[in-house]
Amino acid sequence: MSSRLRLSLPPAAPHDLFKISCSTCALRQICLPTGLPAAEVLQLERMVSDRRAVARGAVLFKTGDVFEAIYIVRTGFFKTSASAQDGRDQVTGFHMAGELLGLDGIYDGAHASQAVALEDSQVCVVPYGRLEDLTREFDRLQRQFHRLMSRELVRDQAMMVLLGSMRAEQRVAAFLINLMRRLRARGFSSSSVVLRMTRDEIGSHLGLTLETVSRTFSRMQEDGVLEVRARELRVLKPRRLLQLVRRAV
């Protein structure tokens, strides 16, 4: 494997492009390898079978697809959505670099949700069978995997609280705070974003209509908390945003 790397030395050979290296990946402090000793990270990158490009608008997996692997966002941005019996579907999450996708497929071997790229993206493909083997071998990897699954549960709970008991303004504020925090953790600005999703998708995620999202943005802009121009958004008063969430109804 390392020999293949050195066989020829074109600066951007196809194999290099898709050579998996968790050790040197910019995301190693956020992703599955976090906290693992170097030797185990090497095992891990040997296991990651593939890196796959997903074009904007393309489906990574859809409800009912056979579950074979989990995916880790390497670059780009995804939405996941689940559909109700009546056909409507709801955005259950937005996912950025270092975040896991597809964990809901473990339950019965079929994906329970669908994942769509909101911009041209790349994911690392982690075959689930191999991950099982490796987590049995290395306790720290096991611990980290369980931690990440548990984090999903914690997030989902927070989402339920949001959907079950917050008003529109609180929901939008909480959404923005969460988004900015995750961007900052990845080295991006914590005040400006170019939103990758539509108002409709934000609304679907927050249990609101796109009009309510738009109106809430407008009002926050009038109040000087935000600056919004279509997809470009800038948080002017993060403190006020926090207060909006905390404020009881």
Add this chain to the structure above:
Amino acid sequence: MSSRLRLSLPPAAPHDLFKISCSTCALRQICLPTGLPAAEVLQLERMVSDRRAVARGAVLFKTGDVFEAIYIVRTGFFKTSASAQDGRDQVTGFHMAGELLGLDGIYDGAHASQAVALEDSQVCVVPYGRLEDLTREFDRLQRQFHRLMSRELVRDQAMMVLLGSMRAEQRVAAFLINLMRRLRARGFSSSSVVLRMTRDEIGSHLGLTLETVSRTFSRMQEDGVLEVRARELRVLKPRRLLQLVRRAV
């Protein structure tokens, strides 16, 4: 340990009462041991350190408690709730025999929610460290544990869809269908229940006020779908209930 068990032989000695036996447990088809070979079930029951009684109204664990073990409901009924920043808290789930509690604590070593018994209950205590060890040893147990965590994720997603896009009547119908299905899976009647929770708790779980829950019950009763008398509830027309959920808004 086993010597202590046999030291004296009163028919209903305290130790016998709390002797763990997954092999003979009525829940073994629903619980963690499901699908495991007998030898592994024995290992599992050796691991389950304890069975704990939790009186009605008592707290099994609360937000911030150090996470040391997961719990499996053996008898009784629990609610779990998560609190928002502003202090209000929301019921995130109701849990009956065979269901796992506390998985959200794996993430950062502290419970993210609290669990309260809604009737006198018993739980099996599964020390998490030992569970980790055992899942590394037995691949089927590992698979089963991951399946159960994943099932939580799937459930949470369904809950988000409910909270994000259903009307009051649909929510209540979905809640009842889910409740009855789980009761039936445990050998109870799938048409009558004595509800263990208040209207307020149902409302908190469904993102509705207690008044709306009450009114919805009343209306369903008028329509001949249910029969409700305080906590006693009987589903008269399960078909209609299903239609209520499926119906688009």
Add this chain to the structure above:
DNA sequence: CGCGTCCTTGAACCTTTTCAATTCAGGTGG
């Protein structure tokens, strides 16, 4: 038997949705 908690029901109010009409932005082709 009394008290407290839980439940039910009514009426007014409020937030968000729905429906509808522009406006805006970005990409395409002439």
Add this chain to the structure above:
DNA sequence: CCACCTGAATTGAAAAGGTTCAAGGACGCG
């Protein structure tokens, strides 16, 4: 390079669903 076209976003007004406030009644526990 500009005009056009389409999907996205904004904004307004009316309507609906659910909440809030309030009062009365039922139930269960001590």
